[in-house]
Amino acid sequence: MLAADIGGGSLLIAWQLKGKKVLIIGGGEVAGQRVESILSTDAHITVISLFCNLHEKTQKLISQYPLRTKLLDKMYEHGADSTDLLNYDMVLTALDDFELSKTICHFCREHRIPVNAADIPGLCDFYFGSQIRDGPLQIMISTNGNGPKLANLVKGKIAKALSGQEGAAIKKVGALRVKLRERAPGVGGELGKRRMSWMTKLCKEWTMEELGTLNEENMQMLLDEGWENDKVPSAKALGVKPLSICVPSSNDVVFPGFIGFCVGIACVTTWNWLRR
Numbered sequence: 001m002l003a004a005d006i007g008g009g010s011l012l013i014a015w016q017l018k019g020k021k022v023l024i025i026g027g028g029e030v031a032g033q034r035v036e037s038i039l040s041t042d043a044h045i046t047v048i049s050l051f052c053n054l055h056e057k058t059q060k061l062i063s064q065y066p067l068r069t070k071l072l073d074k075m076y077e078h079g080a081d082s083t084d085l086l087n088y089d090m091v092l093t094a095l096d097d098f099e100l101s102k103t104i105c106h107f108c109r110e111h112r113i114p115v116n117a118a119d120i121p122g123l124c125d126f127y128f129g130s131q132i133r134d135g136p137l138q139i140m141i142s143t144n145g146n147g148p149k150l151a152n153l154v155k156g157k158i159a160k161a162l163s164g165q166e167g168a169a170i171k172k173v174g175a176l177r178v179k180l181r182e183r184a185p186g187v188g189g190e191l192g193k194r195r196m197s198w199m200t201k202l203c204k205e206w207t208m209e210e211l212g213t214l215n216e217e218n219m220q221m222l223l224d225e226g227w228e229n230d231k232v233p234s235a236k237a238l239g240v241k242p243l244s245i246c247v248p249s250s251n252d253v254v255f256p257g258f259i260g261f262c263v264g265i266a267c268v269t270t271w272n273w274l275r276r
C-alpha cells in the first residue's frame with residue numbers, strides 16, 4: 001500500500017485501564033453497556049445518576065460489583081461538579097441531554113481527559129465498537145462511525161467463524177510464555193529472537209485445541225524437551241490429547257449417529273411389516 005493511501009481511520013488499541021478511574025454520567029441502558037465494557041478492564045467506575053433513574057442492568061452491575069463501582073446518587077450539574085471531572089482518567093456520557101454532553105465533552109477536551117459521548121461522534125475522542133470476548137481474546141469491530149448496526153452484523157459472522165477454543169488456547173500460551181521467560185530471561189538480543197521463533201513455531205504447528213489442553217505437566221515437558229533442545233515436539237509426542245469438542249462437526253461424530261438412526265428406522269419398519 002502506498003503511504004498516500006493511509007488515513008481516514010482510527011487507532012485500534014487495547015487501552016489498559018486497570019486501577020484507573022472512569023466516570024460514566026447517566027444511568028440508562030447505554031450507561032449499563034458502558035459499565036459492562038469497562039468492568040472487563042478492572043478499572044474503578046463511578047456512575048453519576050439518580051438511583052431511581054438507573055436502568056435495571058446498570059443497577060444490577062453496580063450491586064454485583066460493589067468494590068469496583070460507585071454510584072453518586074444525584075444529577076450531574078456542570079459548574080458545581082465539573083472540577084470533579086479532573087479526578088478521572090476517562091469520562092463517558094450516556095445522557096439524553098445533548099447540550100450537557102457537549103459541555104462536558106468540551107470541558108474534558110480542554111483538560112485533556114479522553115471522552116466519549118454515546119452516539120455523538122463529533123464529540124468523541126474515541127468510539128466504542130462491537131465486541132467479541134473469550135477470556136483474553138478481544139475482538140473489536142469498528143466501522144469508524146459509518147454503520148454501527150453493520151459492526152454488530154459483522155460480529156455475528158466473525159463469531160460463527162470461531163471454534164470457541166481460542167480463548168483457552170491463548171490463556172495457556174500466555175502461561176507458557178511466562179514460564180519460558182523465567183527460564184530464558186532478558187529483553188531483546190539473540191535469546192529474545194530464539195524465544196520468539198520457538199513460540200511462533202509452536203503456535204503454528206499445534207492446533208488451538210491442542211494448545212488449550214496444555215497443563216502444568218506437559219508445559220514443563222514442552223520446555224524441557226522442546227525449548228532446551230531447540231525443537232518443537234508434536235502434541236502427540238508429548239501425549240497431549242485435545243478434549244473432544246461438543247459440536248458434532250466431524251464425520252466421526254455425525255455419521256455413526258446417522259447410520260444408527262437409519263438402522264433403527266429399518267428395524268422398526270421390518271418388525272411392523274413382519275407382524276402384519
Ligand SMILES: C[C@@]1(CC(=O)O)C2=NC(=C\c3[nH]c(c(CCC(=O)O)c3CC(=O)O)Cc3[nH]c(c(CC(=O)O)c3CCC(=O)O)/C=C3\N/C(=C\2)[C@@H](CCC(=O)O)[C@]3(C)CC(=O)O)/[C@H]1CCC(=O)O
Nearest residue numbers: 118119121127128129130142143144145146148149151152
Ligand atoms: C458498536 C456499538 C458499541 C456500543 O455503543 O457499545 C455502537 N453503536 C452500537 C449500536 C447502535 N447504535 C445505533 C444503532 C441503530 C442503527 C444504526 O444507526 O446503525 C445501533 C444498532 C443497534 O442498536 O442494534 C445508533 C447510532 N450510533 C451512533 C449514532 C450517531 C451517528 O452515527 O451519528 C447513531 C444514530 C442515531 C440516529 O440515527 O439518531 C454512533 C456511534 N455508535 C457507536 C458504537 C460508535 C461507532 C461505532 C462504529 O461505527 O463501529 C459511535 C460513533 C459513537 C459511540 O457511541 O461510541 C453498538 C453495537 C454493539 C453491538 O451490538 O455489538
Ligand SMILES: NC(=O)c1ccc[n+]([C@@H]2O[C@H](COP(=O)([O-])OP(=O)(O)OC[C@H]3O[C@@H](n4cnc5c(N)ncnc54)[C@H](O)[C@@H]3O)[C@@H](O)[C@H]2O)c1
Nearest residue numbers: 026027028029030031048049053075076094095096118119
Ligand atoms: N450507542 C448505542 O448503542 C445507543 C443506543 C441507543 C441510544 N443511544 C443514545 O445514547 C444516549 C443514552 O441512551 P440511553 O438509552 O441510555 O438513554 P436513557 O434515556 O435511557 O438514559 C439517559 C439517562 O441520562 C440521565 N440523565 C440526564 N441528565 C442527567 C444528569 N444531568 N445527570 C445524571 N444523569 C442524567 C437520565 O436520567 C437517564 O437516566 C442517548 O442520547 C441515545 O440517543 C445510544
